[in-house]
Amino acid sequence: MRTMKMCGALAAAAALVLAGCSSESTTDAETTGTTATSTATAGECRDMVPFSEGGREDKGQGPAAQAVAESVALPGGVSLVTGRRSTDSDHPGEFAIAIDLCGGDITTTDELRPVATAFAMAYKAAPVSEQVFALYVAHYASFTETDTTGEIKLKDSDFQAHLWNGKPSESAELARWEVVTG
Numbered sequence: 001m002r003t004m005k006m007c008g009a010l011a012a013a014a015a016l017v018l019a020g021c022s023s024e025s026t027t028d029a030e031t032t033g034t035t036a037t038s039t040a041t042a043g044e045c046r047d048m049v050p051f052s053e054g055g056r057e058d059k060g061q062g063p064a065a066q067a068v069a070e071s072v073a074l075p076g077g078v079s080l081v082t083g084r085r086s087t088d089s090d091h092p093g094e095f096a097i098a099i100d101l102c103g104g105d106i107t108t109t110d111e112l113r114p115v116a117t118a119f120a121m122a123y124k125a126a127p128v129s130e131q132v133f134a135l136y137v138a139h140y141a142s143f144t145e146t147d148t149t150g151e152i153k154l155k156d157s158d159f160q161a162h163l164w165n166g167k168p169s170e171s172a173e174l175a176r177w178e179v180v181t182g
Helices: 002-021 028-032 062-070 109-125 127-131 170-176
Strands: 079-086 095-102 132-140 152-156 178-181
Touching (some): 062 079, 062 095, 062 127, 095 109, 109 127, 109 132, 109 152, 109 170, 127 132
Parallel strands (some): 095 132
Antiparallel strands (some): 132 152
16 A cells, blocks of 8 residues: 555656646646556656766766767667766776667667767767766666666777777777677
């Protein structure tokens, strides 16, 4: 009984938040069909959350890093969910960027490689490029407020050493990615 009340409260809160974020009005029939669950189902993706640094709002380079990520064209059904900027004492004055994607038909690391490469090319061409020491790109089958499923993740742990400009070849760039998960 307690769980049902909590789920109902969460669903109501989610409906209020979503209604407040939209310029369109929703009817009671539209919002009553929404239920909160403890596990994410495939293709369920939350709205984008601004980039963060260590779980906090990133007032440093986060907005610039987010703008670059938002400029990348994504395959149909894939959405940018969030990103993070993090520092490492081995790279003073630099930061790593982690991108989280959700939805669409990406199910393997090989399918994620061209998308990750598009992010790498965009970051390499951006003013923040000289400060990025590593780039991580993850894709989830679903990513809700409380759960994720189907994670696959790639990384370039030596971003500064790679050109990300199509040279020496597209296949060499696709092969450059290290598999973290998947």
